Amino acid sequence: MQSTNSQKDKLELIDKIIHTEDQSTLDFLKEVFSDDHSKYELTDEQKLILEDATTKYYSGEEPSFTWEEIKNNARKSFNEKKS
Numbered sequence: 001m002q003s004t005n006s007q008k009d010k011l012e013l014i015d016k017i018i019h020t021e022d023q024s025t026l027d028f029l030k031e032v033f034s035d036d037h038s039k040y041e042l043t044d045e046q047k048l049i050l051e052d053a054t055t056k057y058y059s060g061e062e063p064s065f066t067w068e069e070i071k072n073n074a075r076k077s078f079n080e081k082k083s
Contacts, residue, residue, distance in 0.1 A: 020026060056062040
């Protein structure tokens with residue numbers, strides 16, 4: 001049995017979908033809910049970027065951050081821009 005929050009979330013999403021007029025949003029949702037997710041492939045350029053980033057990560061050339069560090073850095077940057 002689903003929780004009340006899950007049911008509420010579903011109903012809110014359905015309502016938003018019903019009232020959306022943006023075709024690109026509808027196309028995106030259709031793709032998300034499609035059974036065929038194998039259509040998307042990285043381009044050769046994207047693969048090279050990913051391989052380069054992975055190499056730098058494993059070599060220690062580029063620092064890595066925890067999710068908490070990323071959130072804190074984003075908040076700090078946002079607050080500095082507001083000031």
